[in-house]
Amino acid sequence: MQNSELRDILKQIRRKKTALVGAIFFLVVIFIAILAPLISPYNPLEMHLTDSLLSPNQQYLLGTDQFGRDILSRIIYGVQISLYVGVLSALGSVGVGVFLGMTAGFYGGKVDNIVMRLVDTVMAIPLMLIAIGLLAFLGPGVDKIILVIAISTSPPFARIVRGAVLRTKSSDYVLAAKGLGLSDTRIMVRHILPNVIGPILVLGTLTLGAAIMVEAGLSFLGLGVGQATPTLGRLVSEGRDFFRVAPYLVLFSGLAIAFIIMGINLLGDGLRDILDPILKKS
Amino acid sequence: MKNFLSDNRAIITYIIKRLLIGVLVVLFASLITFSLIHLAPGDPITEMLGVNYTPELYAQWRAYYGLDLPIPVQYVNFISRAITLDFGTSLTTGELISKMILTRLPATLTLGIAAVILTVVVAIPLGVLTALKANSFFDNFSRITSLGVLSLPNFWWALLLVYVFSIGLKLLPVQGMGMPPDIAHLILPTIALASAQIAVTSRLVRAVMLEELTKDYIRTARAKGLSERTVMFKHALRNALPTIITDIGHRAVMTIVGGAVIIEVVFSWPGMGRLMITSFLDLDYPLIQITILIMAVVAVLSNIIWDVAAAMLDPRIRKGMM
Numbered sequence: 001m002q003n004s005e006l007r008d009i010l011k012q013i014r015r016k017k018t019a020l021v022g023a024i025f026f027l028v029v030i031f032i033a034i035l036a037p038l039i040s041p042y043n044p045l046e047m048h049l050t051d052s053l054l055s056p057n058q059q060y061l062l063g064t065d066q067f068g069r070d071i072l073s074r075i076i077y078g079v080q081i082s083l084y085v086g087v088l089s090a091l092g093s094v095g096v097g098v099f100l101g102m103t104a105g106f107y108g109g110k111v112d113n114i115v116m117r118l119v120d121t122v123m124a125i126p127l128m129l130i131a132i133g134l135l136a137f138l139g140p141g142v143d144k145i146i147l148v149i150a151i152s153t154s155p156p157f158a159r160i161v162r163g164a165v166l167r168t169k170s171s172d173y174v175l176a177a178k179g180l181g182l183s184d185t186r187i188m189v190r191h192i193l194p195n196v197i198g199p200i201l202v203l204g205t206l207t208l209g210a211a212i213m214v215e216a217g218l219s220f221l222g223l224g225v226g227q228a229t230p231t232l233g234r235l236v237s238e239g240r241d242f243f244r245v246a247p248y249l250v251l252f253s254g255l256a257i258a259f260i261i262m263g264i265n266l267l268g269d270g271l272r273d274i275l276d277p278i279l280k281k282s
Numbered sequence: 283m284k285n286f287l288s289d290n291r292a293i294i295t296y297i298i299k300r301l302l303i304g305v306l307v308v309l310f311a312s313l314i315t316f317s318l319i320h321l322a323p324g325d326p327i328t329e330m331l332g333v334n335y336t337p338e339l340y341a342q343w344r345a346y347y348g349l350d351l352p353i354p355v356q357y358v359n360f361i362s363r364a365i366t367l368d369f370g371t372s373l374t375t376g377e378l379i380s381k382m383i384l385t386r387l388p389a390t391l392t393l394g395i396a397a398v399i400l401t402v403v404v405a406i407p408l409g410v411l412t413a414l415k416a417n418s419f420f421d422n423f424s425r426i427t428s429l430g431v432l433s434l435p436n437f438w439w440a441l442l443l444v445y446v447f448s449i450g451l452k453l454l455p456v457q458g459m460g461m462p463p464d465i466a467h468l469i470l471p472t473i474a475l476a477s478a479q480i481a482v483t484s485r486l487v488r489a490v491m492l493e494e495l496t497k498d499y500i501r502t503a504r505a506k507g508l509s510e511r512t513v514m515f516k517h518a519l520r521n522a523l524p525t526i527i528t529d530i531g532h533r534a535v536m537t538i539v540g541g542a543v544i545i546e547v548v549f550s551w552p553g554m555g556r557l558m559i560t561s562f563l564d565l566d567y568p569l570i571q572i573t574i575l576i577m578a579v580v581a582v583l584s585n586i587i588w589d590v591a592a593a594m595l596d597p598r599i600r601k602g603m604m
Contacts, residue, residue, distance in 0.1 A: 121310040124585065125578045126540030133315060133574045136562050213435060217544050220437045221559055236438055247445055254438030262433035269429065 012274045019270020025263025033080040040073035044230050053246050062252050066242060071235075071249060075256045078232040081225065082260060085146055086212035092150025093207050094200060097157020102188050104158065105165025116162070119155040127152050131214055135223055142225050145218065149211045156203055164196040198275040205268035209261050216257050232257045297590050304582045311578040312364065315571050316357050347568070369572045374564045379572050382557065387576070389459060390546070390553035394538050394584075396468055397475040401534055405480045406526065409487020410514060416492060428481035436541050440474035440548040457550040471549045475541050482537075483530050490525050494518040524596035531588025539581045554580075 013019045032039070041061070048068035056063045062071040104115035122130060130152040138144040165188070168174055177187045218224040219233030232253050239249025327343050328335070344350050347370070348359055363369065369379035412421045431439075447470060448456040460467040494500065495518055503513045543555035550556070554573055561569035 117306070117310065121307050121314070124307045124582055125311060126536045126581055128540035128543050129574055129577050129581075132543065132558065132562060133570070136567075136570045136574075209433075216435050217437060220435070221544065221547060223559070223562060233435070233437075236435070236441070240441065243441070243445065244449060250438070250441055250445075254435060254441070257435045257438065258433050261435070262430065265429055265433055 009271075009274055013270060016270050016274060018266050019274065022263050022266025022268070022270055025259060026267055029079060029083060029260050029263060032076055033083040036076050036080045040070075040076040042070035042073040044069065044073040044077040045228065046070075053242060055246065055248060063246065063248050065238065065246075065249060071252055074230040074235055075232065075253055078230050078235055078253065079256055079260065081142075081229060081231050082212050082215060082257070085142060085149070085215045085225075086208050086260075088146045089149035089153070089211040089215070090204055090208040092146060093153040093211070094157055094204050096150055097154035098161050098193070098200070100154065101158035101161025101163075102165055102192070105162040105169065106184060106188060112162075115158070119158050122152060123155045127210070127214060128217065131218060132221075132223060135218065140223070140225065142229075145215060145224055149214055153207050153210060153214075156207075157200065160196055160199050160203065161193070165192055168192050168195060202268060202272045202275055205264060205271055209264035209268065212257070212260055212264070293590070293593055296593055297586075300586045300589055304586050307582050308575075308579055309361075311582075312361060312575055313357070315575050315578075316360055364572075364575065370568050372561070372569050373566045374561075374569075379569055382569075383554070383572065383576060386552060386554045386557045387580075389551060390542055390555060390580075392463075392468070393471055393475060393542060393546070393551060393553060396472040397479065397538050398530075398534050400472055400476040401479045401483055401530065404476075405483035405530070406487055406519075408480070408484040409526075410491055410519060412484065413488045413491035413495065414510070414514060416488070421488075424484065428485055431477050431481040434477075436474060436478060437544045437548055439477060440470070440545055443470050443474055444548070457548075459552055471545050471551055474548070475538055475545045478541070479530075479534050479537055482533060483526075486529055487522070487526055490522045491518055494522045497521075524592045527595060528589060528592040531592065532585060535581050535584040535588065539577055539584075 013023055046069065048064065048070075051060065051064050051068040052066050054060055054064045054068075060070050060072065062075065064070055065074070100115050100119065104112040104119075131148050134148040134151065135144060138148065168191075174187060174191055177191050182190075215224060215231070216233035216236075219231040220237045222234075222237065224233060225231050235253035236250050236257075239246070239251075239253060242249055327340060327347070327349065331340065331343065341350070348356055351359070367380050369383070371377060372379055372382065375382075408424065412424050415421050444456055447454045454470050455467050458467060491514075500513060500518060503517050504510075508517075542553060543558060545551065546553045546555035547559055554577055558570065558573040558577070560566075561573060
């Protein structure tokens with residue numbers, strides 16, 4: 001994608017209201033994640049046992065949990081973990097998908113058959129099942145979660161990229177590049193991949209949302225990141241034990257997840273609308 | 283019978299083709315779940331025996347589970363036993379896995395089917411209505427609402443429903459299936475499971491309907507002076523239905539089978555999803571393997587059923603043109 005096109009997209013984001021709202025939400029989330037140590041009023045793990053289960057007040061803006069830990073600080077760090085897991089998984093997903101799609105499309109034949117059957121299988125089984133299945137055997141940990149989400153969300157990317165490779169493989173400019181003696185990798189990265197940057201960007205944004213949602217679901221089920229880490233999903237599940245006496249525990253942590261996902265979805269939705277005409281034009 | 287066969291040849295070939303592909307997917311999935319147990323860190327047998335065990339005891343249990351055989355043989359055994367529904371026993375409770383599954387599967391299917399029905403009943407009319415009044419206030423409102431619903435984590439949404447309708451208004455039970463199972467216990471889990479699906483599907487129905495409405499035959503129908511309602515429901519919807527059904531099917535199966543895991547945990551619904559999670563937390567490897575495999579089979583089979591239903595509705599497929 002050329003720089004001018006990128007500028008074009010940014011301009012259109014500014015013009016399109018939903019995309020703009022999404023972008024602003026998302027920027028807020030990024031700032032919270034980066035500035036977590038500076039803006040969180042307390043250490044998220046620090047217990048104030050005399051202040052347990054306080055409802056929101058001046059000292060603890062969003063209240064405290066059963067150990068007197070500050071909910072606001074825990075949510076801020078939870079946002080950081082969510083975003084970290086989400087971004088790395090989405091990047092991993094794009095990487096795995098692009099690699100698989102290119103290999104399948106470029107080499108064709110048996111390779112294509114094997115890779116695409118694998119992709120079909122993964123797509124025929126619900127994301128959550130694959131994630132749980134893989135996690136059961138990999139064990140807990142942030143890195144494992146990222147790996148699992150990256151693998152299980154990669155098939156759509158593989159399909160898009162494979163399609164693009166098949167469409168352009170025999171086009172004149174690719175043949176010309178081949179004739180010039182460029183390597184396969186170079187042809188794929190420099191000449192074929194740019195064709196699908198738009199769809200990958202849109203799908204990548206939506207995958208980021210899906211990844212954050214899956215991570216939250218897994219931590220809610222207790223299958224996610226280690227025990228002590230305050231992930232947003234875990235905060236909801238911990239708050240559940242005090243649902244009747246302190247519903248705000250569940251309420252605020254869930255709202256934080258919804259806010260992140262909403263921002264990403266709005267942005268992804270807007271990007272799709274914006275990139276659609278551009279894609280059609282080119 | 284002969285008549286039936288020749289009349290429905292295309293659809294039967296179609297079903298057979300889909301089933302064969304389905305078998306392939308399931309075999310592939312089984313291979314993956316099977317290999318995973320061998321990639322797992324630690325040993326399921328030591329996991330089961332705990333700290334104090336003798337090498338003899340270890341070897342005995344290993345042989346009991348057939349883990350001492352060569353891996354390809356183990357896989358063949360695993361598959362042939364799975365086909366005869368002999369899944370062995372759970373590592374933690376010692377119960378027969380097949381029996382556990384027989385009691386759990388109906389609960390999951392009930393919840394899943396209820397969610398699909400709710401999705402169809404709400405999403406199709408909603409989609410048609412928003413297409414009819416495209417870009418109106420109602421349409422925009424429904425667009426924003428679906429985006430909002432899709433941004434809610436399903437476990438949190440489920441808990442909010444519980445808070446409002448069970449704890450607050452005391453209208454519906456908090457969890458479980460009821461003794462004996464009743465409709466009241468089914469309501470909240472079904473809504474929680476179907477909400478995201480309704481949001482996605484109603485938007486899809488809208489898009490498909492809008493596209494259908496640009497076609498020539500619709501203009502003809504309108505020119506004939508048919509009422510807008512007849513045009514919408516008798517012409518446009520009818521032609522759009524196969525697309526809608528196939529898509530609802532695929533997405534619904536995916537989100538509902540996947541979502542059921544979480545919703546079942548929130549509502550303590552005694553289904554496969556909850557069984558999967560408890561077996562996971564107990565490190566009960568054979569049980570995890572089987573529950574995941576069965577849920578995969580359920581997903582694949584439901585997809586086939588949906589596709590066949592769509593094929594039957596669509597004369598283009600029915601007559602073997604696609």
